[in-house]
Amino acid sequence: MNHHLDEGIIDFAPGSTTKWEALRAAGITRYIAFGNDLNDIELLGNATRAIRVGAHPSLDDVAHTTVGADPESVAREIVGIADSVLL
Numbered sequence: 001m002n003h004h005l006d007e008g009i010i011d012f013a014p015g016s017t018t019k020w021e022a023l024r025a026a027g028i029t030r031y032i033a034f035g036n037d038l039n040d041i042e043l044l045g046n047a048t049r050a051i052r053v054g055a056h057p058s059l060d061d062v063a064h065t066t067v068g069a070d071p072e073s074v075a076r077e078i079v080g081i082a083d084s085v086l087l
Helices: 021-024 038-045 071-086
Strands: 002-004 007-009 032-035 049-053 066-067
Touching: 021 038, 032 038, 032 071, 038 049, 049 071, 066 071
Parallel strands: 032 049, 049 066
Antiparallel strands: 002 007
16 A cells, blocks of 8 residues: 555555566566656666656656656657657
8 A cells, every 4th residue: 555645645556566576577677667656666766767757756766857747748758758769
């Protein structure tokens, strides 16, 4: 259970599996990840490129880039990544 004070929600997720463990179990080791809260630390920490969405301070040490917590900012980052891959 994760209590997200900034969003005013409680998130219930299985305690035995993380997002990173799920990717690793699927054989995915190189990936770009977007994350916005405490439960994304391991996911972002193992990403080839880690993008923090918003300003959660727990992600300071794992995010390579930070974008605003709005759809337009996230979309711009995705387009930028796609453009850099296609060049």
